[in-house]
Amino acid sequence: MILLGKYRYMYYPGCTLKGWAKDLETSTLKVCEILGIDLIELDRWYCCGGVFELSDNLMRHLGAVRSLIKAEEKSKEIGTGDLVTICSMCYNVLGRISFQLKKEDIEKINFFMDDEKDYSGKIRVKHFLEVLKEYGFNKIRNYVDEQMGIKVAPYYGCTLLRPEEIGIDDSQKPRIMEELLEAIGMDPVSFPMQTVCCGSYNSARGIKAVETLRKKILESAKREGAELIVTSCPLCKYNLKEAMYFTELMEMALGGARHG
Amino acid sequence: MGKTVRIYVMGREYEVPEGLTIMKALEYVGYRYIRGAGCRAGFCGACTTVYRKNGDYKLYSGLACQTTVEDGMYLVQIPFVPAEKPKYEVSEIKDVEDILRVYPEIARCLSCNTCTKSCPQGLETMDVIQSILRGDIKRAAELSFDCIQCGICSMRCPAEITHYHVAQLVRRVYGKHYLKKSKELERRIKEIEEGKYQEEIERLMKLPREELERLYKEIRR
């Protein structure tokens, strides 16, 4: 039996957080350590696929469903059905699988995966921002050393907010990151293009639209006086080039270095 | 002749003594292996066979030299698996990003587990690919250690990944950059380079055959 605190969650990192976006994981874990939140990584998990499959090709849901099955096994051990992701795209895929995939499709997938236990749909997928909100932004305030007052523009992109059924906040006027930034002593700056897509995987084909969008999004934030842009998505960070993860900023504000 | 079983080789029916391996059964009915047979001992991975059984939808695979024939087996030999083998320099490949540049298609893995189900060595093939994708070189190298490169995984993969080549690259990378260097090995290599065993080798090279055979038997005893 593992001894755990009050705030405990299962944790699905996703491939990118173990590779290209290591900083997103290390800063999150540091923040959790400071706040006393336990993120317990699944013993086994699989690539979510990055994008939720919109066609009738059910095979493309397999990785995500398989991971949710592993989460159901793990949930018995640690007594919570909450599965946390930090990467926006993983959140979107796992969230849509757990909240939106039709029962008959789940049944077909279970039938195909005859080597696994069936997925019974008991997992609640949460994004780390929701976890922090549950914990209480006001409580986080107590851990802040210094009011840094940096003008920070939160960039949401698509996958945290759309579709609305799984969005962590209002799809057109989100506030959750602004509230968090305010709590950690920043000066949050909302901007018109904060929910517009960054071009996503189109950068793999060198599509001009990605560069155009990058410029528009950055200019839109700068026009509102932003000194810094934060995101929770590794692909947004890759496409925007000038952004940092909100968890990195949190680590700074909560005195991550001082906490060792 | 004792008990026999019926097998179907590329659709044609044969009756063969029970208890034979697939390889022996094929030779028994008159086939001669000119490819697709190597060590005949389950190590080289050359004699891949796929088969189905009467009344069973599952597509099985195995090594012809290790699998015993069963009544009602439909089988075919896979003498070769086509796969591109890109050229790379192991010293330049260290992280997942480098591996993805050589084999980007591993990002296509659907986690369907077909590779794992098809592996005659019983390896967790899907987890090998998934480990590479998240940069866990050690786990991938360890999980794939017993791969005999038969290539069945790569014939069945819906994402068209060539697992056995990718896994070999990962083991090379692991050996080159991550495994602890063995001091004993380095010392021995130095000894060899300094010519410590040169005299002994030269002596052996000059020995007549009978003398060599006598020495060999002596060592084996």
Added chain:
Amino acid sequence: MNSVKEIAKEVKLISGQNVFACYQCGRCSSACPMTEEMDLLPNQIIRLVQMSDDAVLSSVTPWICASCLDCTIRCPRGIDVAKVMEAIRQLSIRRGIEKREELVRNFKEMDELPQILLVSAFRKYTG
């Protein structure tokens, strides 16, 4: 033409969306951040699917769509436009058009390769 007629049917089968609900208000196109790169606007694509016009299969628009769902959440008729775009791509892929070679060539030249980018791009551009 029979094969032309099939496009509307096949898109329905793959996407589950009823494109005939569209009354051409154009909100999808006004929300889309990628229209500068497109040869046909999203609402025009929907119209062509209604008419089973195989011009949708040669348009670049479905390949530019990044499934950001800005159109989907704004459609007053409840059509998931992103799903329709996906269905058109799938239809093209199933008929033998892929962006595979272009992708792999680009990947080998890119400096940084976030896993999320490869995984998503392969899913969207290949079968």
